[in-house]
Amino acid sequence: MNSSVRHFFPHAVAAVFCIFFLALAIEPVSRDVWIAEVIPVVLIFVSLVATFRWFRFSNIAYALMAFWLFWHTIGGHYTFAHVPFEWLSQISSDGRNHFDRIGHFSIGFYAFAMAEWLLRNRCCSLKLAMVFSIFFVMSIAAGYEIIEWWYAVAKGGDAGLEFLGSQGDIWDAQKDMLADTLGAIFSLLIYHITRPDLHQNR
Template sequence: MIENSLVVVGALAVWFTRHRFYWTPRSWALVVLFLCLHQVGTHYTYPGVPYVAAVENLTGQNIEQLFGWQRNHYDRFVHLGYGVLVVLPIREIITRECQLKGAWASLIAWSFVLSTSMLYELMEWIGAQYVGGAHSVFVGAQGDIWDAQKDMAAAAGGALLVLVCRGHSLWARLGVRP
């Protein structure tokens, strides 16, 4: 319930600003895909998502053994997905509403991903500190003292990767070597 409250706030914000902000179908698809990843995490609780079994059924490989993981990394995957999937829709709004272009629009979009990722981690910390017994379900740290930093780095790295690939693609289409 707590994790879905952010989805409700975001959905209300989109609803009330729907006449002001326009997203392309690609941006809507990216945001909906991210929300689907998030919903899987909230359905099972992030530490309980059975992705290892799903990957093993598809590939025959146990990725926990392959990478030597000791914890469920679905939460980290969703943070990476946040950076990868949300940075372009945010950049689209910045480009249209602020009339920023190029690297400036990308920098502001990347900064938005970093700041909102940090705010989410602060809310997780406050939830763990003050909600009491429910914190082990709400916070996906699973004993990792650096979980918040790693989650923010995953989102930042994913967003940066998308923006760099986007920039490289534009340069390549123009026939210019950056």
């Protein structure tokens, strides 16, 4: 990857995402669910754009974070339980749509960015950054499950159930948090291999 491509990679990803987001904002399956689902997407995207001039993550970090932004935007448009990716329902014998499980796994990718931020700012050692980044994702995962519960109770009806997305699984919240954690471990393995804090041009 030449230097110009590396330099403008975040800009290109941001531009593509904006177009993608606007396209999927048109006639979602449930407008109420869409609004609730895109709030974290918008907050994270705006935060990354607003802080770009002060801290530029590695391209690997932006690619990993962008995966969740795109994936969650698709889920918001269709509602996670009804995304028309039939092959995801064939992963297990229960016929469950696992689109949201992959979404939770990709939330764990933000552990990569957290570790990079900690190490490039020399806040701690590599081992402590890894541990803190996993706990960071686990706390976000737990917090999001609480928000889902509050919204489902407050909103009620079909919108509440669709946002909750449990699809009849009584252990859905626990499995979601496990997926978040596994995603964090996966992304930190990538971090350990690539070490963007030592090679900031990646």
